[in-house]
Amino acid sequence: MRVRVDMNLCQTHAQCVFAAPEVFALNDDDELVYDATPADALRPAIEEAARACPVQAIFLDGD
Amino acid sequence: MPGRIAIAGAGLAGLSAAQELRRLGHDGEISMVGAESHRPYRRPPLSKDYLLDHDADVALPGTGELGVTWLLGQAATGLDLAGRRLLRGALPSVPFDALVIATGVRPRTLPGADGLRGVVTLRTLDDARTLRDALAGRPRVVVAGAGFLGSEVAATLRALDVPVTLVEPDRVPLRRPLGEQVGAIIADLHRAHDVDLRLGRRVSAVTGAGRVERVHLDDGTVLAADLLVAALGAEPQVEWLHGSGVRLDGGVVVDRHGLAAPRVAAAGDVARWPSAMLGGELIRVEHYSNAVEQGAHAVRALLGIADRYDPVPSFWCDLYGHRLRSVGLTGAGYELRLLAHEPDGRFLAEYHHNGRVVGAVTAGFLRRLTTYRHLLTKEHA
Ligand SMILES: Cc1cc2nc3c(=O)[nH]c(=O)nc-3n(C[C@H](O)[C@H](O)[C@H](O)COP(=O)(O)OP(=O)(O)OC[C@H]3O[C@@H](n4cnc5c(N)ncnc54)[C@H](O)[C@@H]3O)c2cc1C
Numbered sequence: 319m320r321v322r323v324d325m326n327l328c329q330t331h332a333q334c335v336f337a338a339p340e341v342f343a344l345n346d347d348d349e350l351v352y353d354a355t356p357a358d359a360l361r362p363a364i365e366e367a368a369r370a371c372p373v374q375a376i377f378l379d380g381d
Numbered sequence: 382m383p384g385r386i387a388i389a390g391a392g393l394a395g396l397s398a399a400q401e402l403r404r405l406g407h408d409g410e411i412s413m414v415g416a417e418s419h420r421p422y423r424r425p426p427l428s429k430d431y432l433l434d435h436d437a438d439v440a441l442p443g444t445g446e447l448g449v450t451w452l453l454g455q456a457a458t459g460l461d462l463a464g465r466r467l468l469r470g471a472l473p474s475v476p477f478d479a480l481v482i483a484t485g486v487r488p489r490t491l492p493g494a495d496g497l498r499g500v501v502t503l504r505t506l507d508d509a510r511t512l513r514d515a516l517a518g519r520p521r522v523v524v525a526g527a528g529f530l531g532s533e534v535a536a537t538l539r540a541l542d543v544p545v546t547l548v549e550p551d552r553v554p555l556r557r558p559l560g561e562q563v564g565a566i567i568a569d570l571h572r573a574h575d576v577d578l579r580l581g582r583r584v585s586a587v588t589g590a591g592r593v594e595r596v597h598l599d600d601g602t603v604l605a606a607d608l609l610v611a612a613l614g615a616e617p618q619v620e621w622l623h624g625s626g627v628r629l630d631g632g633v634v635v636d637r638h639g640l641a642a643p644r645v646a647a648a649g650d651v652a653r654w655p656s657a658m659l660g661g662e663l664i665r666v667e668h669y670s671n672a673v674e675q676g677a678h679a680v681r682a683l684l685g686i687a688d689r690y691d692p693v694p695s696f697w698c699d700l701y702g703h704r705l706r707s708v709g710l711t712g713a714g715y716e717l718r719l720l721a722h723e724p725d726g727r728f729l730a731e732y733h734h735n736g737r738v739v740g741a742v743t744a745g746f747l748r749r750l751t752t753y754r755h756l757l758t759k760e761h762a
């Protein structure tokens with residue numbers, strides 16, 4: 319499974335960090351960093367993060 | 382899986398429920414009954430970018446791919462629980478096998494201001510259009526209520542250089558949701574941006590010939606105004622459920638799994654649930670993330686595959702270039718510890734209850750805030 323965040327859209331709301339902390343985090347400069355190829359088991363959490371993102375910046379593809 | 386699903390309220394929580402149903406492989410009928418004529422959209426921009434920028438986007442993607450039957454522009458008027466159908470006035474009722482109630486909240490209005498033009502509330506896209514149009518004439522604005530919405534509207538209007546008087550009955554803005562010290566920081570932010578902040582005052586009357594001209598405060602002050610934004614909080618939209626058998630008490634009350642009745646779940650701003658973190662006390666929040674999370678959870682509750690609903694709430698709010706963000710429970714009812722407060726307005730505060738941290742709020746210390754999320758999840762896991 320591949321995850322992509324459109325960093326032009328992302329406003330570091332960090333809602334994704336709350337929804338799926340295993341995949342999304344903030345670095346020392348409060349910028350979003352994420353695991354682009356997370357384990358499939360995390361899919362529900364990532365889908366939830368994608369829905370929780372207030373600017374819909376998170377995209378998921380592949381199975 | 383129950384065959385026909387009805388969702389009352391075509392908002393964020395309702396959409397999240399529909400998405401979760403499809404994600405779980407439900408291929409039966411989903412009917413979304415919505416009072417507004419729009420498909421679900423994002424409300425947060427309505428008090429932010431949407432007022433500043435005519436191209437601001439409020440769309441929620443994916444509504445076209447859900448295979449949902451949209452029954453929009455007509456509210457549900459009743460629930461026939463025994464007959465398992467949603468009533469829609471004179472229109473055909475909507476039969477269902479399972480129901481999600483997600484009718485949200487409606488803004489409180491200012492008593493005595495009915496019928497005067499220039500008195501507005503802000504909840505829907507149509508409200509936001511009305512407000513945006515009114516701003517084109519650079520009106521003198523009074524905002525009644527310095528909660529999240531009123532504070533945010535005041536901040537956005539100042540970005541447009543519109544003069545704003547902000548009237549709040551409490552000692553500081555946002556005292557109840559965020560506590561006294563944080564409220565005081567927000568009061569300073571308003572003042573630093575030339576908002577005429579009237580604390581400890583309430584709007585007692587609005588007068589004018591057909592439209593608002595003067596706003597009267599309870600200390601006798603009279604403010605000349607062209608526009609009054611009533612941001613006085615909101616009430617759960619549950620009138621249509623009176624007498625239905627669903628338990629109503631400050632919202633639709635659900636059990637620990639999210640059910641309001643057999644095969645009836647509730648989610649989003651309208652729902653009140655027993656909080657695990659607070660030993661079962663009923664809580665209701667008006668947060669974007671909760672609507673998303675609880676909407677999806679409601680569907681799992683209907684399918685009997687839900688754990689206890691036990692979210693870590695979080696919200697954000699944009700004020701003068703600062704983004705306030707919270708995690709967990711915040712409010713005047715908890716002990717507040719201000720851990721950082723910088724001259725530029727950035728701050729970090731913790732909330733304690735019964736000897737442990739239950740939440741935190743920040744402007745500017747985001748990464749530190751995310752560490753609370755981990756802590757809170759662990760603590761009551
Ligand atoms: C201007 C504004 C700014 C906000 N900013 C933020 C923010 O910065 N951060 C944050 O976390 N949250 C914010 N929120 C709150 C967030 O938008 C809400 O928590 C969220 O929209 C709740 O979703 P919901 O689906 O429960 O309710 P809603 O989105 O209100 O959806 C409920 C829908 O049900 C409809 N309805 C009502 N009664 C009936 C009926 N009888 N039959 C059929 N339909 C009915 C309503 O018309 C509405 O369309 C903001 C809200 C507003 C209004």
Ligand code: SF4
Pocket residue numbers: 323327328329330331332333334335342350370371372373374375376
């Ligand atoms: S929730 Fe969306 S905007 Fe916020 S950090 Fe994650 S991707 Fe960015």
